[in-house]
Amino acid sequence: MARDNGPDWSERGASADGTPRVIVIGGGVGGLSTGVYGQMSGLQTRIFETHVLPGGCCTAWSRQGYIFDYCIEWLIGTGAGNDANRVWRELGALDGKTVRDFDMFNKVVDEDGRSVTFYNDPDRLEAHLLEISPADAEPIRAFCADLRRFVKIELYPFLTPDPLKSVGEKLRTLLKVLPAFRLFWRNAATPMHRFADRFSDPLLRRAFRNIFYQDPETFPVLPYLYNMACAHNRNAGFPQGGSLGLSRSIEERYLALGGILNYRCRVDKILVEDGRAVGVQLKGGARHYADIVVSAADGYTTLYGMLEGKYTSPAIETLYGEMLDKPGILFPAVVSAFVGLTGDFDPDDSHSTTYLLSEEEGRRLPGALQNSIVVQLRSRYSDGFAPPGRAVIHCTYFSDFHYWRRLRSEDRKRYWAEKREVAQFVREFLERRYPGMNERIELVDVASPATTKRYTGNSNGSILAWKAFSDAEDLANELVNKGRMQLPGLKGFYMAGQWVGLGGLIRAASTGRFAMQYICKELGREFRAFESQAGERWHTGKLGPFPQLDKALDKQAADRPARAARGGDAPALHATIV
Structure with a gap:
């Protein structure tokens, strides 16, 4: 679906027609947004993304025909007639899609079964x-x-x-x-x-x-x-296609505007000459040059990896030095357990429920930060998340990133054992609340905070970066407003994405709009933004191909029905996402 080559930017100098060139690091929502607004404003933009899918954390993966939607729970801006919706319309994020709204935000159930909706x-x-x-x-x-x-x-x-x-x-x-x-x-x-x-x-x-x-x-x-x-x-609904669907729609808009998107391209270094960013160096040594460089990648990796810590300020040093590992500053990492099962749910069941756990139950959840677990009936959110006659549940809980990182790096065997413990807990927990569900479960798929770090590069596996209303908020806002999304002593470089936008997809998208307005002002060009006119109806085929994450386990799963018919296999308990 994306262009993985494009024109040669390996030589210095202006483009043939004199149009300024902009390199964007990271193909998450912030990076895609930067690219879209750059293309609308008449610039030549190129996005380098490490992964094989757009969206960063705004993503999904597939297993045995199930789609495991990872990110969106509600999306500000799904209703017409407001500025948040205007941003999504400009980005093409909602093109051809329906939106599902719920009458309730969440349900909370305590250990005794008392509930509040x-x-x-x-x-x-x-x-x-x-x-x-x-x-x-x-x-x-x-x-x-x-x-x-x-x-x-x-x-x-x-x-x-x-x-x-x-x-x-x-x-x-x-x-x-x-x-x-x-x-x-x-x-x-x-x-x-x-x-x-x-x-x-x-x-x-x-x-x-x-x-x-x-x-x-x-x-x-x-x-x-x-x-x-x-x-x-009705302005915080769930868009058809979910998280990856949102990212794919913005990707489609970007490519239709003439943008260049290179996957499997990890930026190792931002090239600087005479105090100005002039391009990037990829893993493997290839260099690409541009008039402006924007990083929408992980903040710490950008500042202390790609730029080697050479361009900071007291505010930046406080954010990434004192606060990065300080409790309560980053939005917590999460453990996700997706459950694929036959049949459907009772229509009266809540689409989202937080279950408050006893201390004993809470101790069974590896690395848990709170005694609670969230159960969302994801098949209720959008059509196409499960094969016909089947359904998907998404169970999550806040968890300690360092716990999972240490396990994965120091004791891989125990790491996998802990993921299986999550799967087993989820299976038993659901059986108690939905008697008979155990026999309906076809697979349980577990992703840890270490998974988030591996696939997105996000510091501490945090999906939403800095917490709004924390001690980090004023410092991050200072980078956007006082610093104009630039770094001291470095020209031709801007930052976008959640590490300057403080979490939430609409905030990530807005950072791309903000950055491009600053860039156009620097270049003396008019900033332009207009809504997408694409009208093709959304369908699940627009999600495109999913990467093969674990061939051995997929083959094992494919063989399971035949073995089960011979009485040789129990329902799946694997934890496939590493």
Whole structure:
């Protein structure tokens, strides 16, 4: 689907027609976005991606006809008529797709089977919570009243970085924010932990912390209200095709605009001459030159690997020196267990449920950071994730990256044993909650935080990089606004992606838009952005071929039905993603 060669950029000098050339490192959503906006603005861009698929963490893989969708749980900007949706339309991310919206954000169930459902509709949510705990009427009504207020607010700052906003743009933003200033300030200043502790009901105290599936621990109340309001307004749905489908659509848009995308190309070094980035050197020694270089790759690898730590600042040193391994600063790594099974689910089953575990159960989950596990019925999210007559479940939990990294590097046998323990726990856990499911399970596929690091290069296996509302936020924003996504002492170089955008796909996409606006200003060219007009209906064939991740295990799985018919094999318990 992508162009893996393209014109020769191995020679210095301007292009034949004088069009500036831009090299982008990394084909995740941030890198693809940078390329798309560069092509729309009349530049020649080229993306170098290490992997064989676009999207970085916004990806999927396939096994025995199942599609295991790894990233999107909800996507801000799926509804029409707002700036977040405009970004996705410009990128072609939603071309030809339907969107599935849910009436609830998440369900939380405790060890005794008591549950609370976080409906997106504030009236329905308030009635449900009051039924659970009338004694907690005061905090319940306060939360739902603020949710009603957020439903009426549309604020999506994803089009232009603050330093480039016109006076009119800044004034319009101010007019939106001022009437709701106290609402924003109060909820941004109130940690969710403190708010949740106001509840007398023990289930509500724990459940509110887990609205976002597991407890982010440092978040204030604000992002919960904002995202639930977006979901209520049908602007935080799940796009057809899921994570890889989103990435493939942006890739298709990029190639249609004339961009060049090279897979299996790892950038080892950013070439610098006289204080200016002039190109990149790939693994193997090949060099490619350009007028501008943008890295949308892992931040630490970019700064201390490709640039050898030569271009930093006190803010950068604090971020990547003091904070990278500090608890609560990075969004936690996750363990994923995908379950493929025959049959379907009860229509009344929640599409997403957080189960609170006992300490004994929590200890069984290798490397777990919290006593909880999230179970999502992914077949409900989009058609095509499972073969006919089958379904997919995605189970996740926050986990310690260093635990898995040490195992994989020092004790590979135990590493695989721990992955099998995850698979076994998931199988037993699902059987207790869905009696008879054990016999329906065809395979369990486990990915660890070490897997994320291997396939994406993300520091500490973190999918969303720096946590918003953490000590890192102001420093990261300083790089975007004060630093204009550049580094001190280095011209012709910019950074994009989640390590400057603070997590979330719309934020990653917006960094590409921001970076290209800064680049156009430097080059004295007009920044241009226009919506995709592609109208072909989405279908699963657009996901393209999936890489072969483990041929031996796939052959074993293919042979399993014949062996099982002879009574020689139990259902799959392998952990195939390494």
